[in-house]
Amino acid sequence: MARGDLQAARNVLARNVRRRRLAKGLTQEGLADAAKLRQAHISEIESSKSNVTLDALQRIALALDTRVAELLDDGKRG
Numbered sequence: 001m002a003r004g005d006l007q008a009a010r011n012v013l014a015r016n017v018r019r020r021r022l023a024k025g026l027t028q029e030g031l032a033d034a035a036k037l038r039q040a041h042i043s044e045i046e047s048s049k050s051n052v053t054l055d056a057l058q059r060i061a062l063a064l065d066t067r068v069a070e071l072l073d074d075g076k077r078g
Contacts, residue, residue: 010048012074013057018046020064020071034063 021031021042028046032039037056044050045060052060054068061068 006051007048008074009072010051013052013071014046014048016071016073017042017060017064020066021046024064031060031063035059 017031021028026034028042029039031037032042035042035056036059041050041056042060045052045056057068057071061071064071
């Protein structure tokens with residue numbers, strides 16, 4: 001991910017949240033309930049439309065039993 005590429009960061013987050021949510025067998029509503037967020041907010045995050053707060057990101061990570069860093073990991077090394 002290039003420095004300053006905010007849309008790329010949102011895309012990485014969207015992909016990781018969706019992948020982990022599905023792996024846990026959760027619907028968007030189920031994740032929203034677990035994270036104490038609105039389902040619409042989860043939808044906006046997964047469609048790369050939301051500039052998520054750190055608080056919301058931490059809630060999502062806890063609900064998915066992962067770390068914030070894992071949700072932001074683009075999988076590229078080096």
